[in-house]
Each structure stands twice: as structure tokens, then as C-alpha cells.
Amino acid sequence: MTITQLKYILAVAEHRNFTVASEHCFVTQPTLSMQIQKLEDELDIIIFNRAKKPISLTEIGEKIVIQAKTIVEESNRINDIVDQQKGYIGGEFKIAIIPTIMPTLLPMFLKTFNNKYPKVNLQIEELTTEECIKKLIDGHIDAAIAATPLENPKIKEKPLYYEPFIGFVPDYHKLSHKKKLTVNELDSDDILLLKDGHCFKESILNMCSSFSSPNAKSFRLESGSFDTLIKLSKENLGMTLLPYLHSLDLSNEDKHFLREFEAPVPAREVSLLYNKSQLKMQLIEALKTTIDGIVRGAISFNDVKIISPIAQKKTN
Structure with missing residues (x-):
């Protein structure tokens, strides 16, 4: 049994395909298959059910993969210990x-x-x-x-740091006259957000959840980038919230629409x-x-x- 064989097993377990696994391991597919077969013969077990598409792990194979991850990680730790001892970065x-x-x-x-x-x-x-x-x-x-x-x-x-939210409020908006915003003034039905999958959206939803109207509608528009949200906001489709560092790159014209929050300032x-x-x-x-x-x-x-x-x- 070798570390290399265990790495090959982990690659096949992840990709469920011998050819794809061999490409990720930078070896030929016959070499990878032969080494795995050799280990299976040595242990007198079957690790992969090759009859299924995609390839699946056998019951004993599942257990071996868990142990293989630990062994490979611990083997890599040796180099890490040496690097730390030498002060090498x-x-x-x-x-x-x-x-x-x-x-x-x-x-x-x-x-x-x-x-x-x-x-x-x-x-x-x-x-x-x-x-x-x-x-x-x-x-x-x-x-x-x-x-x-x-x-x-x-x-x-x-x-690493705590980054405040900052409002982008166009002139037409009901909050545009405010010099500073408060969280309880936000209406989640009126905020343009990023698409699902962005944690920034979840942060905003959590912040607004306590203050949303019980009859609030679903969000009218969601986008994949802050730049798009800003453009849509300027087209009278709603306000949006930005992470503070993103606001630094705005043009002077767009910075006119920024509104900070009163303390305590919400931040991520x-x-x-x-x-x-x-x-x-x-x-x-x-x-x-x-x-x-x-x-x-x-x-x-x-x-x-x-x-x-x-x-x-x-x-x-």
C-alpha cells in the first residue's frame, strides 16, 4: 500500500470516473487503474463498483476512502512540519x-x-x-x-475586518432626503439584491427581516453584480445596499447617492x-x-x- 495509491483512490472517489481522475492526477488512465487494482488485490476487497455509471464506492470502499483522506493529510503534514521548523514560507x-x-x-x-x-x-x-x-x-x-x-x-x-453596509439611494427615493439611514427605515420589498447564492443577499435579508411589512411582495429584481444594481437603482427601480469598500470606486456623481447608517452601523x-x-x-x-x-x-x-x-x- 502506498500514498500514491491512496491518492488515486481519492481522485476516483471524487470524480466517479477513472479517466477524469487520471487527468487530475497527471497519469495515464491504465496506470491509475492498475495501481488501484493492485491495492484491491493486496487487500482482497473491491473498493469501486465498476459496473455502475457513474462508478460508485462499495460499502467497504466508503470506509477506506475516509481513512485514506486521513492518511494522505497526515503524510502531507510532514512537509508542513519541516517548513515550519525551517521558518520557510x-x-x-x-x-x-x-x-x-x-x-x-x-x-x-x-x-x-x-x-x-x-x-x-x-x-x-x-x-x-x-x-x-x-x-x-x-x-x-x-x-x-x-x-x-x-x-x-x-x-x-x-x-479579518468588519465592513459596514452603505445605502445607495437615488434622488427619487423616499429616503433620499435622509442624511443618514437607520435599519428600521429599510423596506425589504424596495431593495434591489444580488441573485441567490450570494451571502451578501442573505446578510441584507437577515438585517431587514424584523422590519419587513407582513404584506411585503417578493423582490422585484435581482442581479448578479453590484454595478448592475447601481444602474437599475438609478433607473428608479429601487434602492440598494453596498459593502463599504465597493462604494469607494464609484464616480463622484454616483457618490452623491450614498447614505451611511446611524450607529449602531450594520456591518458584515x-x-x-x-x-x-x-x-x-x-x-x-x-x-x-x-x-x-x-x-x-x-x-x-x-x-x-x-x-x-x-x-x-x-x-x-
Whole structure:
């Protein structure tokens, strides 16, 4: 039994196809099949039911896959232990960021991180929160940045900052005369939201749930991007809410429509996520330290109204 054989088993268990699994393992399909067959013969069991399409795991196969994940993770931990002992921060590091955070946060920290840790091969992709969780649990990414709390027992969350909501209220709107908004003035039937699958939408719905009219209609319009919501709002289709950092990139003309909230200001918690069995802790800490520094610097020097976890604790 070898670690390589176990990795092949995990690949087939995930993709339910020998050809696809071999492509992800960068070996030929006959090589992968032969190694799995060799292990099955050694153990005198059948791991995969090859007669079914897609391929399925046998009862004993299900148990072996669970144990194989543990063994492969622990074998990878050896390299992690060595890297930490040497103080080495480098290698491949895969991170996912949700769509409502990536466009504003990534430009803030990417150049600084790359300059500080040139030996890290940072691979970044944009995923929904649900996709982030699945890939973290399956071990396909090392970390993610998303709105929290998620309360998933398999995921650890390290808060990075707290980002306020800000209203985008066009001149025609009933709240346009207000210098500052309050949460109890919001009408969920009048707010343009992102499509299902965006956690930002859920944050808004949770914030408005206590103040919605019992006869409120379903949302008239939902979009996949903040830019579209802004355009629709300017066409008299309703107000919308934005994360604060997104509002910084608006034109001076559009900033005229922004309305901040009175205290206590509603905000979303943005956190760094990783699997509880995560190996690359030195890289996770390096990323968190970099973003922490960017956030504190923005607060200190640029009057960016986001709140670091340290500042949050001081006010509680």
C-alpha cells in the first residue's frame, strides 16, 4: 500500500470516473487503474463498483476512502512540519474569495503579499461561499475569504475586518432626503439584491427581516453584480445596499447617492477560512498578517471606515 495509491483512490472517489481522475492526477488512465487494482488485490476487497455509471464506492470502499483522506493529510503534514521548523514560507497556496469581496479586497493586499513572500505560488479563484466550503472540506483549496459566521464544524474562521453596509439611494427615493439611514427605515420589498447564492443577499435579508411589512411582495429584481444594481437603482427601480469598500470606486456623481447608517452601523464580518485539519498554517498566518496590516493602515491613514477585529474587541 502506498500514498500514491491512496491518492488515486481519492481522485476516483471524487470524480466517479477513472479517466477524469487520471487527468487530475497527471497519469495515464491504465496506470491509475492498475495501481488501484493492485491495492484491491493486496487487500482482497473491491473498493469501486465498476459496473455502475457513474462508478460508485462499495460499502467497504466508503470506509477506506475516509481513512485514506486521513492518511494522505497526515503524510502531507510532514512537509508542513519541516517548513515550519525551517521558518520557510513558500510553495503553492490555493485561496478562494467570494465575488462580493474579491474585487475590492484583492487589489488591497495582493501586491504587498507577493513582494513580502516571493516564494509563495499564490493561486486565486472566485467562488461562492458554498463552493468555498466544499473545496475546503475536500482539500482542493488551502484557504478562503468570505463573509461569516458560517458555523460549519469542519471550518475555522479568523475574522479579518468588519465592513459596514452603505445605502445607495437615488434622488427619487423616499429616503433620499435622509442624511443618514437607520435599519428600521429599510423596506425589504424596495431593495434591489444580488441573485441567490450570494451571502451578501442573505446578510441584507437577515438585517431587514424584523422590519419587513407582513404584506411585503417578493423582490422585484435581482442581479448578479453590484454595478448592475447601481444602474437599475438609478433607473428608479429601487434602492440598494453596498459593502463599504465597493462604494469607494464609484464616480463622484454616483457618490452623491450614498447614505451611511446611524450607529449602531450594520456591518458584515469578513474572515479567513480554513479546514480544521489545515496543514499550511505558516502561510495562513502570513496571509492574515498581511491583510491585518492593510486594514489597520487603511483605517489609520485613509479614513476607510472598515473595522479591524482588534478595534471591534475594544468597542465591545
